[in-house]
Amino acid sequence: MPKAKSKTSATRVPELPPTMKAAAVDRFGPPEALTLHELPVPQPDPGEILIALSAAGVGVWDADIRAGLWKPPGRARFPVIPGTDGAGFVAAKGPRVRRFNVGDRVYAYEFGNRKGGFYAEYVCVSAEHAGTVPKSLDLLQAGAAATTGLTALQGIDNVLRLKAGETVLIFGASGAVGTLAVQFAKRLRARVVGTASGRKATTVVRELGADVVIDARSTRATEQLSDFAPDGLDAVLALAGSEALERMLDNVRTGGRVAYPNGVEPAPRARGHKLRVSAYDGVASPREFDHLEQAVEESGLRVPIASVYPLARAAEAHKKLDQGHIVGRLALRIRRGD
Numbered sequence: 001m002p003k004a005k006s007k008t009s010a011t012r013v014p015e016l017p018p019t020m021k022a023a024a025v026d027r028f029g030p031p032e033a034l035t036l037h038e039l040p041v042p043q044p045d046p047g048e049i050l051i052a053l054s055a056a057g058v059g060v061w062d063a064d065i066r067a068g069l070w071k072p073p074g075r076a077r078f079p080v081i082p083g084t085d086g087a088g089f090v091a092a093k094g095p096r097v098r099r100f101n102v103g104d105r106v107y108a109y110e111f112g113n114r115k116g117g118f119y120a121e122y123v124c125v126s127a128e129h130a131g132t133v134p135k136s137l138d139l140l141q142a143g144a145a146a147t148t149g150l151t152a153l154q155g156i157d158n159v160l161r162l163k164a165g166e167t168v169l170i171f172g173a174s175g176a177v178g179t180l181a182v183q184f185a186k187r188l189r190a191r192v193v194g195t196a197s198g199r200k201a202t203t204v205v206r207e208l209g210a211d212v213v214i215d216a217r218s219t220r221a222t223e224q225l226s227d228f229a230p231d232g233l234d235a236v237l238a239l240a241g242s243e244a245l246e247r248m249l250d251n252v253r254t255g256g257r258v259a260y261p262n263g264v265e266p267a268p269r270a271r272g273h274k275l276r277v278s279a280y281d282g283v284a285s286p287r288e289f290d291h292l293e294q295a296v297e298e299s300g301l302r303v304p305i306a307s308v309y310p311l312a313r314a315a316e317a318h319k320k321l322d323q324g325h326i327v328g329r330l331a332l333r334i335r336r337g338d
Contacts, residue, residue: 022120023314024079028068031318042115042124046094055143056086056118058330083118085109085146087139097127105133107142109284131289134296141303144329151282152181159259160235164189167229172239174201176329187299216244241266304328
């Protein structure tokens with residue numbers, strides 16, 4: 001297992017305080033249930049790192065945690081801190097951790113952490129669920145790209161196994177995962193069709209490299225898809241479910257592949273032996289973070305961030321989530337500096 005490159009000499013880590021600020025809920029509920037708390041700084045177990053967070057991503061899965069729609073097995077222990085990913089500096093580490101040093105720039109993805117999520121000044125995660133921040137990303141971009149980057153890349157590379165010259169439809173291309181998936185597909189020299197609605201979303205998806213951008217709600221959507229891919233689509237990454245998606249799946253050639261992250265509803269319907277439909281989860285591991293770091297550099301990845309909120313305004317970020325149609329990702333800025 002490769003050892004992460006140390007950046008300790010470039011970073012001064014402040015002395016750890018006994019408490020931290022965190023956006024948390026004392027009961028499951030609407031966005032207003034998410035309020036600022038003063039909580040103890042968690043302590044790392046032997047295989048964990050403590051990250052002094054600079055930024056955290058905000059996603060619909062966080063809203064599910066806040067609302068109580070998803071929770072770890074067993075009884076919830078309040079206050080519950082949402083957040084599945086973020087970036088910052090290693091502030092402390094357990095004695096078994098060899099991959100990182102105190103002061104390293106890291107980003108991490110961990111779901112269902114009983115010590116608390118990433119909406120906080122500090123978070124404890126398994127060292128296996130963290131990676132060294134790619135040189136081309138600042139901490140705000142990295143904090144918004146761990147969950148979504150791993151999910152996008154694993155869909156394109158690991159599940160669809162996309163190849164140069166193949167035609168892929170990214171359904172939901174303007175969202176947090178889709179904007180990254182477009183770029184990961186183009187790095188493989190694939191032909192990319194992205195779906196987006198509205199001028200802003202369409203412009204962003206096109207600027208990120210999509211060859212064609214289609215409004216899936218348009219009556220001409222399937223006709224446009226057939227014009228671009230007359231021999232049929234080779235692959236589809238479905239990041240949202242709808243009847244519009246089902247109509248577009250008629251354009252997948254026999255033997256084509258469809259992938260979607262677990263949680264997409266309604267899930268794409270199976271179609272017998274015509275095509276392979278695969279559900280998957282984004283996975284965090286040292287190998288996958290190394291893969292992501294390489295893909296970030298190969299693609300010259302841009303991380304579109306729709307809006308940035310301070311930690312104290314996390315509830316506003318969740319209200320924005322509820323409005324939907326977000327181009328890129330929402331993020332929390334927790335502390336300044338790279």
